[in-house]
Amino acid sequence: MTTSVEAGVEAPEPPAFIDPRKGAGGWLSQHVGTAIVCGFLGYILGHWLGNYIGSAYPYIANSGQNSLTDFLALLFMVTGWLLGIGALNYPLAKIVGREAKGEVQYTGWTRYFRYNLDHKVVGIQYVVGVLLFFFTGGLLAMAIRTELLNPTVHVFSADTYIKIVSEHGTIMMMMASSVIVGPLGNYFVPLMIGARRMAFPRIEAFSLWTFIAGYFVIFSALAYGGFPTGWTGYAPLQTQAGPGMVSYLFGFAVISVGMMTAGFNLAVTIINYRAPGMTWSRVPVFVWSIIATAALLTLASPVLTAAGLFGLLDKVDQTAFYVTEHGGSSYLWENLFWFFGHPEVYIMALPGFGIVGEIIPVFCRKPLFAYRIAAAGMIGVALLSFFVWQHHLFQSGIDPDMRPLFMLTTELISIPTGFIFLVGMGTLYKAKIRYEVPMLFCMAVYFNFLIGGVSGVFLSDVPVNVTVHGGFFVLSHFHYTIMGGLIFAFFAGLYFWLPKMTGRTMNKKLGLWHFWTMFVFFNLTFFPMFVIGMLGQPRRVFTYAKNLQTLNDFSSIAAFCLGASFLIFVANLMWSQFIAPQKAPANPWDSLGLEWQTATPIPAYNFERIPVIMTDPYHYSEEGAPELADFGHDPPVHASSFTARTDPNQYE
Amino acid sequence: MSPESAIGSEENHFRRIVIIWVVLSVVLDLLFWFLVGPHVPPGRMTSTAKDNQFDFNVLMVIGLPVVIGVWEWLGYAAVKWNVKRKDMPESVGGPGAAGNKRTEVSWIVITTFVVLCLAVFGTIALYAGNGSGSGEGPNPILQPAGAVKAETAALAGTGSWSPNSNEVLPVQVIAQQWKFTYRYPTFGGFESPDLIVPDNTEIAFNVTSLDVIHSFWAYQLEVKADANPMQNNVAFTKTEQLGNFEVRCSELCGIWHGAMFNPGKVVSESAFMTWATTTESTNATNTANLAPFAWTYVPDANGAAGGYYPDGNVTPYSTVEIYGSKQPS
Numbered sequence: 001m002t003t004s005v006e007a008g009v010e011a012p013e014p015p016a017f018i019d020p021r022k023g024a025g026g027w028l029s030q031h032v033g034t035a036i037v038c039g040f041l042g043y044i045l046g047h048w049l050g051n052y053i054g055s056a057y058p059y060i061a062n063s064g065q066n067s068l069t070d071f072l073a074l075l076f077m078v079t080g081w082l083l084g085i086g087a088l089n090y091p092l093a094k095i096v097g098r099e100a101k102g103e104v105q106y107t108g109w110t111r112y113f114r115y116n117l118d119h120k121v122v123g124i125q126y127v128v129g130v131l132l133f134f135f136t137g138g139l140l141a142m143a144i145r146t147e148l149l150n151p152t153v154h155v156f157s158a159d160t161y162i163k164i165v166s167e168h169g170t171i172m173m174m175m176a177s178s179v180i181v182g183p184l185g186n187y188f189v190p191l192m193i194g195a196r197r198m199a200f201p202r203i204e205a206f207s208l209w210t211f212i213a214g215y216f217v218i219f220s221a222l223a224y225g226g227f228p229t230g231w232t233g234y235a236p237l238q239t240q241a242g243p244g245m246v247s248y249l250f251g252f253a254v255i256s257v258g259m260m261t262a263g264f265n266l267a268v269t270i271i272n273y274r275a276p277g278m279t280w281s282r283v284p285v286f287v288w289s290i291i292a293t294a295a296l297l298t299l300a301s302p303v304l305t306a307a308g309l310f311g312l313l314d315k316v317d318q319t320a321f322y323v324t325e326h327g328g329s330s331y332l333w334e335n336l337f338w339f340f341g342h343p344e345v346y347i348m349a350l351p352g353f354g355i356v357g358e359i360i361p362v363f364c365r366k367p368l369f370a371y372r373i374a375a376a377g378m379i380g381v382a383l384l385s386f387f388v389w390q391h392h393l394f395q396s397g398i399d400p401d402m403r404p405l406f407m408l409t410t411e412l413i414s415i416p417t418g419f420i421f422l423v424g425m426g427t428l429y430k431a432k433i434r435y436e437v438p439m440l441f442c443m444a445v446y447f448n449f450l451i452g453g454v455s456g457v458f459l460s461d462v463p464v465n466v467t468v469h470g471g472f473f474v475l476s477h478f479h480y481t482i483m484g485g486l487i488f489a490f491f492a493g494l495y496f497w498l499p500k501m502t503g504r505t506m507n508k509k510l511g512l513w514h515f516w517t518m519f520v521f522f523n524l525t526f527f528p529m530f531v532i533g534m535l536g537q538p539r540r541v542f543t544y545a546k547n548l549q550t551l552n553d554f555s556s557i558a559a560f561c562l563g564a565s566f567l568i569f570v571a572n573l574m575w576s577q578f579i580a581p582q583k584a585p586a587n588p589w590d591s592l593g594l595e596w597q598t599a600t601p602i603p604a605y606n607f608e609r610i611p612v613i614m615t616d617p618y619h620y621s622e623e624g625a626p627e628l629a630d631f632g633h634d635p636p637v638h639a640s641s642f643t644a645r646t647d648p649n650q651y652e
Numbered sequence: 653m654s655p656e657s658a659i660g661s662e663e664n665h666f667r668r669i670v671i672i673w674v675v676l677s678v679v680l681d682l683l684f685w686f687l688v689g690p691h692v693p694p695g696r697m698t699s700t701a702k703d704n705q706f707d708f709n710v711l712m713v714i715g716l717p718v719v720i721g722v723w724e725w726l727g728y729a730a731v732k733w734n735v736k737r738k739d740m741p742e743s744v745g746g747p748g749a750a751g752n753k754r755t756e757v758s759w760i761v762i763t764t765f766v767v768l769c770l771a772v773f774g775t776i777a778l779y780a781g782n783g784s785g786s787g788e789g790p791n792p793i794l795q796p797a798g799a800v801k802a803e804t805a806a807l808a809g810t811g812s813w814s815p816n817s818n819e820v821l822p823v824q825v826i827a828q829q830w831k832f833t834y835r836y837p838t839f840g841g842f843e844s845p846d847l848i849v850p851d852n853t854e855i856a857f858n859v860t861s862l863d864v865i866h867s868f869w870a871y872q873l874e875v876k877a878d879a880n881p882m883q884n885n886v887a888f889t890k891t892e893q894l895g896n897f898e899v900r901c902s903e904l905c906g907i908w909h910g911a912m913f914n915p916g917k918v919v920s921e922s923a924f925m926t927w928a929t930t931t932e933s934t935n936a937t938n939t940a941n942l943a944p945f946a947w948t949y950v951p952d953a954n955g956a957a958g959g960y961y962p963d964g965n966v967t968p969y970s971t972v973e974i975y976g977s978k979q980p981s
Contacts, residue, residue, distance in 0.1 A: 237864040367750040397789035397885035428729040463784035470902030538902040541910030
């Protein structure tokens with residue numbers, strides 16, 4: 001049906017399934033405390049059950065590694081956790097044929113500790129979650145650099161060291177796959193597309209609490225004695241490893257379920273919940289990056305879930321998916337893992353591109369250059385990312401005929417990635433740059449990601465790959481893309497959007513200190529690693545050639561300073577959000593983004609009326625530019641120039 | 653400012669950026685190529701080291717201008733186009749700032765062209781370098797002349813190699829937690845903890861593992877091939893200089909992965925012949941106790957330490973070992 005839109009339609013009522021009750025709620029209601037208790041009880045129950053079943057089979061009972069017990073304990077722990085937080089209330093009620101009770105949505109501070117269906121609450125919960133992952137992984141990185149201060153004097157045993165390395169890699173990868181999509185994607189996508197909520201609020205909250213459960217599962221590996229495989233978990237080392245490996249496999253399976261559901265919800269929301277007038281050519285680039293990422297999350301994560309479950313079966317039930325001498329194949333894991341793992345790399349990169357594209361025009365006071373190219377670049381990267389995974393296996397003994405093909409596809413992916421640079425450079429051209437903290441982080445993303453990208457071309461070239469594969473060169477390369485790109489973009493986004501999320505502005509001076517120390521020491525930490533790699537230091541070693549000590553020490557000291565730079569961030573966060581909060585204006589950066597046109601704090605259902613979108617949000621410094629949107633109140637309707645479909649945002 | 657002068661200054665900016673870029677790129681490329689290039693690790697000890705060093709240098713010469721160009725653009729913008737006053741900047745936008753078809757098309761065409769050239773270059777280099785020292789799996793498609801003959805003869809136990817014969821020398825690399833050992837099939841299949849290879853010879857490294865995945869990285873030889881259980885992964889190189897080299901494991905293989913390295917040596921062909929024949933005779937008793945030479949070996953299925961057999965002699969678990977006394981019905 002094609003009708004001209006009448007903006008300012010009546011605001012719909014909150015959905016019937018939500019019971020918006022004021023106040024903090026009692027201690028006996030479901031919250032993170034009950035989740036912990038139920039998780040603990042689940043763990044004990046699963047452990048007992050595993051021992052009970054396992055005792056019937058000598059090969060399990062006598063193995064000294066009763067993986068069945070460990071697996072069931074973790075499975076029941078996660079189930080108990082989800083039960084305790086209230087994630088299963090609705091599905092369980094439906095399963096037994098009862099009408100589900102409305103979820104109580106408290107408005108007090110305790111809602112941040114509960115199963116909440118408001119995407120803004122989930123976004124902030126995600127911020128805390130990813131920072132928990134990030135700082136844990138960061139401390140482990142400090143331990144790694146401490147060990148590498150000296151090739152012969154060891155702080156840790158070889159055993160402990162490899163467990164630290166493995167835990168660092170896995171925690172950071174889990175964190176990085178959600179670091180922008182989780183907090184900023186969940187918080188801002190509905191606001192940017194003019195929606196009042198997510199398509200599947202329960203699935204959204206489920207993805208968050210699964211993600212947090214994943215943290216506990218992967219961290220439990222240390223209590224089980226750790227795992228020695230690094231984040232890549234290669235079999236048959238995986239099959240050979242102790243019970244900590246179960247935490248790795250099950251942890252990745254849990255996290256992948258969280259990633260899948262988060263991606264699914266975001267994709268459906270973006271496709272179906274755009275406000276009238278929010279055509280695909282007006283969707284903000286950040287939303288483009290999130291839908292591209294969501295597609296990858298939804299399609300790539302299930303492969304990891306399956307690969308993890310195969311590994312669990314190998315450990316728990318003595319199957320042989322990855323055991324070569326019993327008919328399996330170690331290549332199966334390598335291929336399944338990287339079929340997920342390479343899209344995963346772009347799951348990490350794309351949201352960073354989106355944030356940069358979103359923020360740069362605001363501080364350049366210029367329209368985004370080549371908007372369509374930016375969107376095409378993200379879609380192109382997402383599509384190509386499924387066709388490059390075997391470049392991780394160039395030296396593995398795969399069919400040698402495949403290598404020129406994967407060299408080509410890998411190098412092709414630099415074309416759409418280059419689009420992102422064109423967009424940034426075009427926007428900077430003759431701009432009026434304002435040096436605010438988010439802008440500096442964005443420029444650093446371009447600076448760092450360039451090194452990461454160009455070094456990637458060296459890795460994609462099979463002959464040069466012989467030198468650089470498996471050494472510190474590749475280690476430096478992916479830290480430049482993930483930390484130099486994604487993490488810098490995450491902080492750009494955090495500094496940019498926190499005033500809208502919390503209503504409190506971050507301290508600029510501390511922000512500048514944070515930026516400059518992080519930028520300088522990041523480069524001082526990781527640039528020498530390219531040289532260390534070229535000089536022949538393999539990854540994940542606790543000892544190395546004596547002549548590399550100076551470079552390693554330089555890198556380690558810079559790494560400690562890099563670690564310290566995050567203390568400045570934490571201090572800034574504490575100071576400006578809790579100790580001496582400064583009220584932020586509703587739109588401190590003068591952004592045209594739809595999310596900034598809301599009141600601060602943002603009302604429960606975002607927009608008083610569903611806005612009618614009239615243009616894309618990048619018409620900075622443009623005389624006579626069309627108004628961004630009609631919000632249904634004064635000034636009056638401007639929506640005569642387009643037609644729109646039926647409003648999808650109305651609740652049933 | 654009149655529109656004409658505005659356009660003039662726009663051209664000046666762009667022209668200035670391009671001139672600086674060209675000058676910087678040419679200077680740094682030349683400096684790199686002549687000063688740094690010949691010393692790029694891991695040196696020029698073998699044909700693959702030499703070829704791959706050339707490839708690396710070519711990529712650097714292409715990559716440097718890209719890095720310089722983007723950094724220069726960022727730096728130029730940061731210095732020239734920032735707002736120094738506190739009030740809002742004047743208008744610089746307008747519909748024209750949202751895109752420029754000529755720029756966009758040129759960017760796409762140029763980057764695509766460069767990327768395709770890189771892929772073609774890499775493929776040619778890979779073929780010309782007989783696989784460039786990388787593991788090609790059990791059935792290599794890129795190999796030096798005479799490799800198939802030498803490998804077939806080696807497995808049959810009829811292989812021969814002598815100084816100045818220009819024959820390919822097969823060497824087997826057996827990786828296990830946490831060491832490499834080497835077998836020389838043309839010399840009776842003796843096993844040695846030392847990797848000694850002759851100069852001026854095409855070597856076929858046949859890499860396999862007895863347990864988990866390792867990676868054989870002969871650093872100065874510029875050879876890297878993963879060691880997979882029950883698979884032969886073949887990589888070729890031709891030695892061109894005498895000297896010592898380092899072998900390291902470059903795939904995480906467990907606790908002592910960091911300690912899995914050993915030195916190796918390229919010696920003259922006659923010295924190698926002497927060493928090989930001497931070792932063959934002194935090790936004869938040990939060799940007789942080894943598993944018969946094969947490209948891959950199967951670990952003892954019961955996990956007995958150190959036991960391994962040629963592929964095919966698997967000792968399966970017994971049902972009692974699997975199920976205990978409770979046999980499944």
